[in-house]
Amino acid sequence: MSDAEQQEQTPDVETEESEQASEAVEGEIMTEEDDSESCELPEDDEEAAEPSLEEQLQTALDKAEESQKNFLRTVADMDNLRKRSAREMDQARKFAVEGFAKDLLAVADNMERAMSHMDTDSDNDQIKAIVEGVKMVQGELTKTLEKHGIKRIEAMGQPFDPNLHQAVMQVPDEEADPDTVLQEMQAGYTLNERLLRPSMVGVAKAP
Numbered sequence: 001m002s003d004a005e006q007q008e009q010t011p012d013v014e015t016e017e018s019e020q021a022s023e024a025v026e027g028e029i030m031t032e033e034d035d036s037e038s039c040e041l042p043e044d045d046e047e048a049a050e051p052s053l054e055e056q057l058q059t060a061l062d063k064a065e066e067s068q069k070n071f072l073r074t075v076a077d078m079d080n081l082r083k084r085s086a087r088e089m090d091q092a093r094k095f096a097v098e099g100f101a102k103d104l105l106a107v108a109d110n111m112e113r114a115m116s117h118m119d120t121d122s123d124n125d126q127i128k129a130i131v132e133g134v135k136m137v138q139g140e141l142t143k144t145l146e147k148h149g150i151k152r153i154e155a156m157g158q159p160f161d162p163n164l165h166q167a168v169m170q171v172p173d174e175e176a177d178p179d180t181v182l183q184e185m186q187a188g189y190t191l192n193e194r195l196l197r198p199s200m201v202g203v204a205k206a207p
Contacts, residue, residue, distance in 0.1 A: 094149065094192045101150050101191055108145065109186065111138045145189075153188035155181045155199040164188060164195065169202040176204035 051059070115138060118131050145151070153164050160167060160179040171182045181201045188199030 095194070097148060098191055098196065101145070101148070101189075101196060104141075104145065104150070105189060105197060108138075108141055111141060112187065149192040150196065151190050153190060153199050155184050155188065155201050157181060160201070160203045164190075164198060165201045165203075166198040167203050168200050170205040171202045172207040173204040174207055178203075178205055180204045 111134065114134055115131075118134065119127060120131050122128060122131075142152075155165060158181050159177075160181055165181060165188065168185060169183070173180075173182060176182055180203060181199075182204050183202035184199055185202070186197075186200040189196045
């Protein structure tokens with residue numbers, strides 16, 4: 001091949017190489033653009049997932065409302081605990097003397113028996129003095145019991161009440177209404193409106 005022919009072919013080879021190089025560069029540029037676009041997509045997704053200002057405000061309001069409910073519930077529980085404690089202390093104070101009060105009832109019963117066996121109509125001065133003395137002691141005992149919330153149950157002539165009376169016998173009676181208390185064998189008492197001892201009674205029944 002002559003030098004002239006070689007010179008004619010050389011430009012074609014160089015042209016082909018230049019075109020290939022240009023294509024390669026364009027391919028790299030396009031790849032970089034694709035990569036750049038692919039990198040920007042997550043930012044768009046992240047921006048889309050971020051809650052709006054209204055949503056953030058609503059979330060904060062919901063949390064505040066829940067906190068307020070918890071606070072009010074706690075305050076109510078504490079108030080109930082305080083009231084229950086005060087009620088229990090009041091009950092303990094009122095009924096702390098229950099055992100002692102029951103023991104005193106035996107004294108009251110003996111005083112009543114003593115009075116029932118005394119001749120209150122006697123003209124003897126000594127007997128009168130004894131009667132008056134027993135009456136005074138009985139009266140002072142009754143006042144002391146009432147001072148501490150211990151009161152006698154009025155049973156005679158009252159309708160029978162199973163919450164206050166204990167029937168031990170029935171008494172035939174034509175005039176009295178059935179289940180009316182006609183006899184009282186032992187007095188009953190309450191302590192601060194709570195039953196301390198029921199009255200032992202006899203109630204009327206039709207003959």
